[in-house]
Amino acid sequence: MPSPDPIVSVTCLTRTFQRRRLHRGRFGALRALASRQSDTVNAVSDITFDIQPGEMVGYIGQNGAGKSTTIKMLCGILVPTSGSATVLGATPWRQRKQLAHRIGVVFGQRTQLWWDLPLRDSLHLLRHMYRVPGDRFAENLATAREVLDLDPFLATPVRQLSLGQRMRGDLAAAILHDPDLLILDEPTIGLDLLAKDRIRDFLRTLNRTHGTTMLLTTHDLGDIEELCERVMVIDAGRLRFDGNATALQHQFGGDIEIGVDVAHDQTIALANLPTGVTGEHLTASTWMFRFDRGLWTSGSAVRWLTTIAELRDVSINDGSLEQMIRDLYLSDKTSAHNVN
């Protein structure tokens, strides 16, 4: 069976910025203006990836890594320095308007809504702007109202909404026209746990019921763990990892650490441990074990531990994605780990 066309196809995408060098001291601004000196910033360097229909891809990296720059190119806001991108069959920066009809964009940092209009009016305006058929609009609005719980603030002007309410409004606005692709730049930034849950729930529902493809950037690895099977890691403009989130964990997660507290009369012999396990006696009743991720999962490790001692307390450090990414940055592997 031929595989369907990818929703997003990016080849050697590169974007550099010229940044005027700042001059310190007197007349610094004037001198900066007068001199033609500038630094080149490689915001995005030679990035290549595809996104298939229905995928939910997490795009992560440190501040300034190049996530937003990539996203702006995919939306057609920014023209790349070199390389190519095809989104839903169109070149974003050339066919911006046509593409706008088929994608939904959310920038967590800034609202897409009209600040002085009640949320309801904004949504109705968008309905006209995207020429959404009446029944589709009604259905999408109903879903959004239910899952995102919009009703309490539908009549409130956007500028009076709290951050979490505004973000939910923005999300509803982005999906009214049944976009095939949803591009989300930090959709959960600054939100409390409940609001994050709502948004993740909404995105999951949308992906399941409509098969909407999603690309989202985030600094909250909970988003990745709950939503994305696939993750791409960008660092200093370069794609450092592209693949399964579990594979990332395997590659860079380090060992699973489990600390145990055993009953007073018990002891654990550290000789003859199974392969892939190391242990350490910490205090009278506590031990610390490390399990090789290639051979063990946290589940199998705990099951094994229960067979060798009566455990009173167990603390598991399964290596958060965050930890892994830190390791990834620290590790000196320069090539991208493409798992395609």
Added chain:
Amino acid sequence: MDWQQELGLTWRIAKLRIAAQMQFQGSFLMQLFGNSIMTIMEIVTVVIFFQQFPALGGWTLDEVLLLYAMCAIAFEIADTMQNGLDLVPEQVRTGDFDRLLTRPISVYLQAITLDISVRHIGKTILAFGLFCWAWLRLDLALTSETLLLLTSAWICGIALFIAIFTLGAIVSFWTVGSIEVVNAISYGGSDLAQYPIHIYRRWFRTIFIWLIPIGFVIYYPTLIILDKPDPLGFAPIAPAIGPLLTIAFVALVSLLWRQGVNHYHSTGS
């Protein structure tokens, strides 16, 4: 989406925003009142000024008031319609302009509706009132010829003023923080056109007419309606030149706007 639908949508946005302002801003009437007071003061200044010099450049007070009102009507309507453009420099600086580029309609139409201000409506009504008053006092006849001159003067005047405001916004694509420069150009231009042109020095007058062709668009139609002697000798061709200049200027500005947006696309700020 064709341009008619886009215009319809723009009008819909404007209507909703005006409604929201009236509903949520309790100060709406106060603003309207304050602005009207300011305009009345302005008119009083002109009146007092002309009582000192009763026949400046051969123009009577009523004639000057008519010219003033002609210009003010075009300017106030333009100012009401272009209000959102004032926000463009700030949006470009902060990157909020991005959001206009993610929507499937004209960036320009979105930009002019970034902010809708109804406070100019009061001034527009006042300007109309003043115009009617001067018109009646001068006992001018409303023929099909004068009607044509008036409508063409206003349409071109509004288009020109909006184009000039747009020029100011365009500048910000390259140099952010340009609001002061813009105000110097457009508001300064409006003040100048409100007095008879020929009292200005020759070079200035020439630049003024050709660069910002408001002279042809407002001054000459008024001159013809009032049947005043023409100090520069352009009167016979002015009714045709005004619209032509307007079209050329608007075309130039829309080209520059497109360049500006492209520049934004390529710099991201």
